[in-house]
Amino acid sequence: MEVFINYILQFGNLNQQQMDFILSKAKPLELHKEGYFSEAGKIPRYVGFLLKGVVRFCYYNNKGEEITHSFVEEYNFVSDQQRFEAQIISSEYIQAETDCELLVFSKKDWDEIGNTILSWKEIENLILKNCLLKAIERRSPLVSEDATNRYLLFNEHFPGLVNRVPLSHVASYLGITQQSLSRIRRNVR
Structure with missing residues (x-):
């Protein structure tokens, strides 16, 4: 839990009451190797913070080939954020590469955090921006x-x-x- 709070505090200030509130909304989730955190054809159920393990994001191309487009390791957020927020069907899979332990937030609880903590949307946006920049930093050099x-x-x-x-x-x-x-x-x- 401390790792999670320290991660969030990189992106904004929260008092103890706010941190306790966020933690009260987090639920532990164990995901076995090859299990799915999110699946294509389904609405993503959670935003997660990976405490242990590795997940990959993948999809099937028009030839039916499985394509891995990113990996996420410990101490990072895991979500199909755009589809989670819109509550629409995902087109990709998030699969455990190893046994994983996560803290997860349902859509209801995630929204409740945003509606209760005034600075949360700003913190959330900075976290998303950080995740996106990391993904671009890792992917872009591979092209050339x-x-x-x-x-x-x-x-x-x-x-x-x-x-x-x-x-x-x-x-x-x-x-x-x-x-x-x-x-x-x-x-x-």
């Missing part, structure tokens, strides 16, 4: 780099993650085949 450099950048942005998640998901994220990834990993060592 060759496969080896994409792999090296992946390891720089996600140290040790390659040992925690299936290599097929890393290859999908990097836009290469699993065989190419294996070859690159052999040559880089």
Whole structure:
């Protein structure tokens, strides 16, 4: 809980009463490896803060291929925020890559926090902006780099993650085949 509060306090000031109120709305959720936090074809139920584990965001392209477009590690928010806020059907999956522990907020509780704490919307916007900037910072360099450099950048942005998640998901994220990834990993060592 302390990690969660410290994360939020990076984006704004809250008094003890406000922090206690936010924590009173948080519910623990354990998600087993390969379980879904959110699924395509369903309305996202929660905003979560990842205390332990790794999740990935993925979708199926028009050829039916599964595409991983991002990973989220411990001590970060996890949500399909746009669809959660609008309460509309998601087009992507958020899947646990490892066993995960989260603090989650239902739509009702998330809205109640926003309606009760005046500065919450500003804090929420700064958190969303931070998450978006991190995603762009991690994704953008991959577009112009060759496969080896994409792999090296992946390891720089996600140290040790390659040992925690299936290599097929890393290859999908990097836009290469699993065989190419294996070859690159052999040559880089």
